[in-house]
Amino acid sequence: MNRHSLRLRLVAGGVIAILIALAVSGGALVVVFERHVSRTLAQDLDVHLKQLLAGIDVDPQGKLVLTQTPVDPRFADPLSGLYWQVSDDHGRSLRSRSLWDSAMTLPADRLGPGETHQHEATGPGGQRVLVAERAVTLSADGKPVIVRLAVAEDLARVSAATLAFAKDLAIALVLLGCVLAAATWVQVGVGLRPLAALRRGVADIRAGRTRHLPSSVPTEVRPLVEEVNALIDAQEGEIERSRGRAADLAHGLKTPLAALAADASRLRERGECDVAQDIEAVGEAMGRHVDRELARARVRGRARGSAPASTSVKPLVGSIVATLSRTPDGGRVRFENLIADSVSVPLDRTDLAEILGNLIENAARHAAGCVRLTVDGSRPSIAVEDDGPGIEPAHLSRVLERGIRLDEQGGAAGLGLAIVQDVLDAYGWGLELSTSELGGLKAAVAPRPALLEKRSGPAENAAPSTTVAQQV
Incomplete structure (x- = not known):
């Protein structure tokens, strides 16, 4: 696809927009998921904190005692990632078995009665933990004892859950992106379909099948x-x-x-x-x-706005040959009309007579004794050949230039073949000059794609003429 293609630009713009939207939404979803897991973790810590609060007490000697431990078995596994710790204002403390021989370093936080604070801290082994703490006041022999309770959980759980979610989300977003890209391609194709109709309309105008572009188009294109x-x-x-x-x-x-x-x-x-x-x-x-x-x-302009003409070639050639046979040049040569009766071409009869009349007259003027006319019905291509001196291959392209003559003699003005090409241009046809099998010049008229296909094929091996011709 050409880099200047409108379809490519629209699809590329749509894909880029899709990628940006998916990237932003994916990042936002990961952040939302992480916050959701963190809130869930905080709620779990609050439950553990309430269980711990229900089992803490102070004996008559003022020591902290735990009458009921939290039910989660991870509190009993060393370095399991779930910990609790209780301390009073006299420096006495109790810790879960999961802390092993270490203690959590809590920030200097002033807690009001009944308040629960949550913050991140450093746990055993340098773990990053989320801590939920609360302060309560207990009584020992009528003396108030301020007790600080803390429950913490390793945040690696949140990171692991977030990473797993991000991986699953990435796969889903990739699949969604592919679906959206395919939908963009289809949408652009549907949106540009009116332009394809306009292109066909322009081609119909050039071919003479219609005079105007169709009016049944979308409002934006009208x-x-x-x-x-x-x-x-x-x-x-x-x-x-x-x-x-x-x-x-x-x-x-x-x-x-x-x-x-x-x-x-x-x-x-x-x-x-x-x-x-x-x-x-x-x-x-x-x-x-x-x-x-x-x-x-x-x-000029005949083809536009009119139905395509169709002319039978052989009768027209016969009429031209009969007329030229009465001229001095035509009377001395033999005309071989090898065109089938059924051959016809999409050209106006008068214009085709103008074309073939010039070519046959030119061939008769320079032929030694024979002029041959053939048609390749598959293209179609009409060829006029003679057995004259021909034209040097190096000069063939110059012959079609207006007013150029390879000889400077004779009464013609040097416009014959150039005018033939002008007439052919009105129909999208072209003129090709080459060396004939008879030894002279071969002039072929055909639709331009046929000429281009022929020129792209292998070159003819006919030997060039050694004489500068006078065929213009």
Whole structure:
């Protein structure tokens, strides 16, 4: 996928947003879970503290005694992570067996009667523990004794539970992220589907199947469609005006050209043949320009807004050959029309006649004795070949440039093949020149994808001609 792709940008933006949202939510859930476990731990400590308070007492000698120990068996296991400790204001203390031979260092905290404080402290072996403590006042022989009770639990339990939760949560979030990424891909595809419809609409306009983009599009895209359709209408109007101006100009030149030809005839009758010949050559060149401009004005924009034309090739070629056979160049060559009766191409008959007429006339002018016409129906491709001197491969591309002639002789203006290509461009077709099997030039017209496919294949091994041709 191209890095400039709109789909890629939308999907990448959606995936990044999903990752950020999942990361933030995952971290928040871990924090919430840790707080929940800590609250649960604090509630358990409060229960143990109440059990410890229920069993503590002071004997007549003022010593601390424990009449009932907390029921949790971890208090009896050394360094189990659950501890209790009782001390009075005289420095006497009792400890759970789980503390073994150590004591908890409690902060200097002033406790009010009945108050329960919770805080973190350092337990046996450097453990980080959560401590819940409470102070009560007992009586021994009528003397008050302040007793400080503390219950603590190792916070490693909270850390372990949080880590296990985070691992399970990470797996769930990864799966959720994959599902959301796939949903984003589908959502973007559905959202961009109208653009694909617009692309097909533009292709239909280029192919001449329709004149405007479809109006049944989402609201967000409708302004773009309306602007494009308005642009198409404006462009078609400008093209139509340009065609009219070109046609008016060409028709306006025909009358002066006819008068110029008449003047040349009168000069010839007076015996001024050289001047008459020069005038006739100039008039012929100007007439050729006028005819080609009329053809280009006629064909430009023809495909847009009209149904695709279809022309049977063989009858048209037969008509062109019959006409050329009556000319001096056509009368001296043999035409081989190898085109099947069923072959037709999606081109207007007049435009196809303009194309083939130029190519066949050009081939007849330079052929030694044979002109062959064939069609490759799979593309389709129409080929005109001759057995003339051909064109050097190095010069083939220059021949298609406007006004270029490899010979500077003859009366033609050098526009033939270039004008053929102009007409083909209106239909999305192209012209390819190569060396014919007959030894001369092969001119093939075909849809552009077919030409591109052919050029990407193996090069022809035909030997190049050693003579510079005069085929323009």
